[in-house]
Amino acid sequence: MAAVKVVSYQPGDSALHRLDPRTKQIMVMVLSSACFAGGRWFLGMLTISIALCAIESRIGLIRLIREIRYFLVFLLFVFIIRALTFNDGLLPVLVVSQVQAALLFCWRLLLIVLMAVLLISTTPTGAIRAALVWMLRPLPLVNERAAATMVGLIVRMVPLILFQAGEISDAMRSRCIEARKSPLFRMNRFTIMLFRRAIIRGDDLVDAMQARCYNEQRTMRVMQFTKLDAVAAGIGVLVLATLSLA
Amino acid sequence: MALIEIHRLCHRFPDGTRSLTDVTLSIDCGEFVVIAGANGSGKTTLLKQLNGLLGPESGTLSVGGVSVRRDPLAVRRQVGMVFQDADSQIIGDTVYDDVCFGPENLRLTRTEIDTRARRALGAVNLDGSEDRSPHHLSGGEKRRLAIAGVLAMAPRVMLLDEPFSNLDYPATSTVLEHIRRLHEDGHTIIVTTHDLEKVISLATRLVVMAHGRVVLDGAPETAVEGLESHGIRPPCSVLLGRGIQPWLP
Amino acid sequence: MDASTRKLRLMVYSSIMASLMAVGAYIAIPVGPVPIVLQNLFVMLAALLLGGRWGLISVCVYLLAGAVGLPVFAGGTGGLGKFVGPTGGYLIGFAIAAWLIGTISEKGRGNIFIDAAAMLIGTMVIYAIGVCWLKVVTDMSFAKAFSVGALPFLLGDVIKIVAAASIARALRPMIAERLMVPRTT
Numbered sequence: 292m293a294a295v296k297v298v299s300y301q302p303g304d305s306a307l308h309r310l311d312p313r314t315k316q317i318m319v320m321v322l323s324s325a326c327f328a329g330g331r332w333f334l335g336m337l338t339i340s341i342a343l344c345a346i347e348s349r350i351g352l353i354r355l356i357r358e359i360r361y362f363l364v365f366l367l368f369v370f371i372i373r374a375l376t377f378n379d380g381l382l383p384v385l386v387v388s389q390v391q392a393a394l395l396f397c398w399r400l401l402l403i404v405l406m407a408v409l410l411i412s413t414t415p416t417g418a419i420r421a422a423l424v425w426m427l428r429p430l431p432l433v434n435e436r437a438a439a440t441m442v443g444l445i446v447r448m449v450p451l452i453l454f455q456a457g458e459i460s461d462a463m464r465s466r467c468i469e470a471r472k473s474p475l476f477r478m479n480r481f482t483i484m485l486f487r488r489a490i491i492r493g494d495d496l497v498d499a500m501q502a503r504c505y506n507e508q509r510t511m512r513v514m515q516f517t518k519l520d521a522v523a524a525g526i527g528v529l530v531l532a533t534l535s536l537a
Numbered sequence: 538m539a540l541i542e543i544h545r546l547c548h549r550f551p552d553g554t555r556s557l558t559d560v561t562l563s564i565d566c567g568e569f570v571v572i573a574g575a576n577g578s579g580k581t582t583l584l585k586q587l588n589g590l591l592g593p594e595s596g597t598l599s600v601g602g603v604s605v606r607r608d609p610l611a612v613r614r615q616v617g618m619v620f621q622d623a624d625s626q627i628i629g630d631t632v633y634d635d636v637c638f639g640p641e642n643l644r645l646t647r648t649e650i651d652t653r654a655r656r657a658l659g660a661v662n663l664d665g666s667e668d669r670s671p672h673h674l675s676g677g678e679k680r681r682l683a684i685a686g687v688l689a690m691a692p693r694v695m696l697l698d699e700p701f702s703n704l705d706y707p708a709t710s711t712v713l714e715h716i717r718r719l720h721e722d723g724h725t726i727i728v729t730t731h732d733l734e735k736v737i738s739l740a741t742r743l744v745v746m747a748h749g750r751v752v753l754d755g756a757p758e759t760a761v762e763g764l765e766s767h768g769i770r771p772p773c774s775v776l777l778g779r780g781i782q783p784w785l786p
Numbered sequence: 787m788d789a790s791t792r793k794l795r796l797m798v799y800s801s802i803m804a805s806l807m808a809v810g811a812y813i814a815i816p817v818g819p820v821p822i823v824l825q826n827l828f829v830m831l832a833a834l835l836l837g838g839r840w841g842l843i844s845v846c847v848y849l850l851a852g853a854v855g856l857p858v859f860a861g862g863t864g865g866l867g868k869f870v871g872p873t874g875g876y877l878i879g880f881a882i883a884a885w886l887i888g889t890i891s892e893k894g895r896g897n898i899f900i901d902a903a904a905m906l907i908g909t910m911v912i913y914a915i916g917v918c919w920l921k922v923v924t925d926m927s928f929a930k931a932f933s934v935g936a937l938p939f940l941l942g943d944v945i946k947i948v949a950a951a952s953i954a955r956a957l958r959p960m961i962a963e964r965l966m967v968p969r970t971t
Contacts, residue, residue, distance in 0.1 A: 300631070302668040316854065327870060369872060372934075373924055400871055407855040415668065417634045419854050437797060441847045444801035445808065446630035446856060450672040452802075452809045478949050482827065483956050485806070486835075490960060493802045495625035497795050502588050502618045503628070503639040503690065504610060505794065510641040510650060551963065 300415050306519060307348040307413045312422035314520040315414060318527045319406045325531060326399040332536035334398050340530055341405050348413050358408050359401075370397045416446050421512035436507050444496070452489055459484045538602065539563035540725060541587065541694065546596035548582055548749075556582040558749045560596070564727070566693070569720050569739055571757070572729045574746035575768035580729035581621070583746070584696045587727070588618045600694065614643065617687030618696040623679040624671075632658070632674070632682055633667035639690040650689075657689035661715055677708025684715060694725040701735055709735060710785055734772045737761070738783040745769065757781055795965060796836070800844035803832035807848045807880075808858035826912065827946040829880045830887055830905050834954040835961050838888030845884040849877055875919025876912055883908035896958060898951050905947045 302308075307315075322337060329337070345355045356363075373393035375383040411419075420439040427435035459481060468477055541564040548557040556579045564570055574580045585591045586598055589609030598605045600612045617639075620626040629635025636657050640650040658664045661681035666674070674682060680700065687695060700716065701709050717739055720726045728736050737743070743760040745753035747767045753760050758781060764771045774782040810825035833841030852858045852868060859868050859877075868874060887908040894900025913936045921931035 299670065300668065319855070323870075369924070372926070403870075411855045411857070415634075416630045416856070417637075419856075423850070423854055438847060438850060441797055441801040441804070442851045442854070442856070443630055443634070444628070444798065445805045445847065445851045445858065447628060447671070448802060448805035449808050449858065450670075451624065452805050453812065456809060456813055475945055475949055478824075478827070478945070479953055482824070482831070482949070482953050486831065486953070486957050487960065489802050489806060490799065490957075490964070492625050493795075493798045494964065495620070495622060496628065497791070497798050498585070498590050499620060499626040499628060500794065500798070501590055501791070502613060502620075502626075503686065504613050504642040505638075506642055506790075508644065510644050510647060513647045 299412070301350060301412045303349055303413065305348040305413070306523075307344055307409065309517075309519060310413075310523055311514055311516050311520050312414050312418035313425055313514060314516070314523055315410050316419070316422045316426065318523065319410050322527065322530065323403045323406060325534060326403055329399070329534055330536065331395075332533045333530070334395070334402060336530045336533045337402055338398075340526065341402060341409065344409055345405075348409070350409065350412050355405060355408060358412070359404055362404050366397050366400060369400070370394070373397075416443065417512060418514075421514055424511060425514070434507075436509070440507075448489075448492075451492065452485070455488050455492075456481075456485055459488070540566045540601060542597070542599045543586075544597045546583075546586060546598055547594045548579075548586060548591060549594050556749050557586070560746075560749075560751055562744065562751060562754070564725065564742075566725055567720075567723060569726045569741045570728070570744055571733065571736055571740040571742070572727060572744045572746060573731065573733055573764070573769050574729070575731060578746040578768075579749040580746055581698055582749075584618060584698050584727070584729060587612075587694075587696055588616055589613055590618075614690065615692055616694040616696060617690055617692035619680075619683045619687055619698065619700060621698040621702055623676070623683040626683045627671040627679065627686070629686075630670065631667065632663060632669050632671060635671060635682060636685050636689050639686055643690060653689045653691065657685040660688055660718075661685045662711075675708070677704055677711055680704065680708070680712050681715065684712075684719075688719075692724070694727065695719055697726070697728045699730055700728060701730070701732070713739075713785060731769065733761070733764070733769065735784045737772050738781050792965065796840050799836060799961070800832075800840050800847060803828070803836065803841075803844040804848035804851065804858075807832070807845070808851070811859055826880070826909070826943070827950055829884055830908060830946070830950045831953060831957075833884040833886075833888035833908070834891050834901060834905075834950065835957055836888065837892045838885050838890075841888035842881060842885040845881045849881060852877070870923070872920050872923045873916070874923070876916035878919075879912035879915035882915070883911045886911060891954075896955075898955065901951050901954060902947055905950060909943050909947065 325333065326337070342352060345352050370393050373396060374385065374390045420443050423442065424435045424439045427433050427438055463477075463480060463484075468480065471477055541562070543560055543562045546557055546560040547555070549555050560579075560583065572580050572583065582591065586593060586605070587600070589605045589612045592606060600615050603611050603615075605612045627635050628638050633654060636654040637650050640653050645653070655664070658667065661684050663678065663681055663685060666678070671679065671682060684695075684697075697716065700712055704712060713735055716726065716728070716736070720739065728740075730736060733743075737757055740757045743753070743755060743757045744751055745760065745764065745767050752767055753763055761771050761775050761781065772781060774780060806828045807825055810823065810828040813824060829845060832844045835841075836844060848858060849869075869877060887904045890904035890907065891901045894904070917928075917931050917935045920926070920935040921928055924931070926934070
């Protein structure tokens with residue numbers, strides 16, 4: 292359970308690392324949405340750009356693919372569902388046009404996920420949060436600083452809770468929970484324990500935050516657009532321009 | 538006037554159990570106080586009171602002349618607290634983020650925050666680990682990060698709650714060495730523990746608590762004599778009749 | 787407890803519920819051939835324990851963390867792609883369901899039947915949005931989308947609703963004590 296591999300930040304000093312987090316975040320958002328309208332030219336250009344970024348940032352293509360190996364299984368499932376047609380509901384039939392459409396669809400999903408992986412592996416989460424505050428600020432009814440703090444807490448808590456879940460399940464097994472056949476009983480016990488521990492951890496966290504003078508008006512990270520961001524935006528616009536190609 | 542003044546402090550948990558009764562203490566600048574006591578003797582509650590995390594039921598508590606009840610925030614700026622469970626104290630999602638958390642809350646400028654964070658990480662030998670996730674640190678490193686996070690806020694008083702729990706020998710030695718240095722640098726140190734062995738030789742004062750009361754208060758050399766009746770094991774060297782000896786060889 | 791402490795506590799609890807949702811996307815309890823994934827159970831519990839407003843906030847923060855690319859969704863992925871992907875509808879459904887369940891159960895003041903009814907409505911909302919989205923994205927017929935995207939999970943969901951009702955009963959006093967709200971029976 293602790294082996295859940297999550298994409299994580301890889302320190303570095305490449306151009307991709309040095310880009311302003313807002314630039315990266317906005318480009319990922321715009322290009323992700325554009326993927327759904329994009330044809331072969333656009334997707335091809337984007338694929339090449341992503342590959343170049345992976346090499347430039349020293350993440351490397353192989354590592355990039357390895358980071359998403361679980362997603363690839365899921366993608367295969369989607370491909371099969373979309374490519375197969377059930378004539379008369381019995382025998383699966385392959386239709387060329389449908390296979391093409393399925394391929395295109397999976398290509399789009401793949402690129403979107405790859406961009407997200409590149410973003411996460413070249414941007415510290417602190418910077419992602421700062422960009423988040425900047426982007427959420429114009430929205431009404433959203434307390435962007437609180438939201439960013441909460442997202443940061445999630446990053447911190449998930450591994451702790453995963454570890455806790457493993458401990459609880461081991462402790463329950465060592466006292467023969469498996470002898471209880473009822474899934475309801477097992478799920479109840481497990482969940483109550485997990486939530487109890489998590490809430491108590493939350494109490495400690497509240498104390499720890501207050502002990503270090505938590506308040507909402509904190510000093511934020513300094514972010515600065517540079518020439519590099521202009522260059523990146525330019526490349527992004529060029530890639531977007533290929534949308535118009537058939 | 539002493540730096541920390543506690544006068545007839547009482548505290549009760551929401552369920553009604555008493556955890557502090559009539560605690561009166563005054564602690565001077567630069568002291569190294571070890572608060573010893575069995576589990577449930579009220580040590581941690583007292584530390585949380587000193588940090589303004591719990592409000593007193595009755596009695597007064599002030600740090601540098603400021604009452605905790607009136608201005609808990611001002612008190613927290615002067616008093617940093619290192620919790621027993623470092624895992625729940627670490628808030629940031631990277632080592633560097635965590636050290637910055639306190640100074641960011643104090644609304645310092647970014648350059649000041651960076652300077653302080655670097656200095657604090659350097660002081661506990663964690664420089665070079667800035668981008669690591671706290672989850673991947675060892676127990677000793679986590680404890681040191683917790684200390685750095687407090688150090689970056691530049692408090693006058695450091696409270697450490699059971700700083701050696703769950704640490705192996707090398708990690709204990711390093712943390713102990715860091716605490717010694719903090720004291721040398723002029724911090725007032727208050728350490729709680731149920732196991733005096735490691736830290737007693739650094740102490741300038743020993744306070745023993747039992748059932749929420751201060752039952753013994755004095756210089757370590759004299760106070761160790763009455764320990765056993767309060768459920769605390771005296772250090773080995775004392776049992777062997779050799780007085781207080783440093784734990785580190 | 788002063789207002790700022792109370793708000794901080796609710797913020798931290800919401801983040802914890804959101805983290806639990808992320809964990810619920812990773813782990814499953816093996817029961818028979820189809821493992822029970824705990825994520826939607828955790829969404830319902832967040833709503834029952836924190837109420838409509840903060841239940842909604844915790845789901846939104848979870849989705850936000852995923853949207854900026856943090857690996858909190860099933861399979862350790864994240865990113866906007868998930869929202870437009872085949873399972874995106876369920877994610878949006880979670881938010882609406884959390885708000886509905888929380889709001890209804892607040893009105894019910896801890897009545898176990900109202901809680902169960904609230905969760906039933908919430909679950910229907912999740913599948914309504916989820917299956918429709920699945921149908922649109924994968925271009926399947928409605929019947930096929932339903933048989934892939936809802937049918938296999940329905941039995942598990944009934945079990946989860948029963949479980950959630952009793953789990954919430956066990957955990958509510960703990961939350962109430964900490965937030966100093968008058969206890970309901």
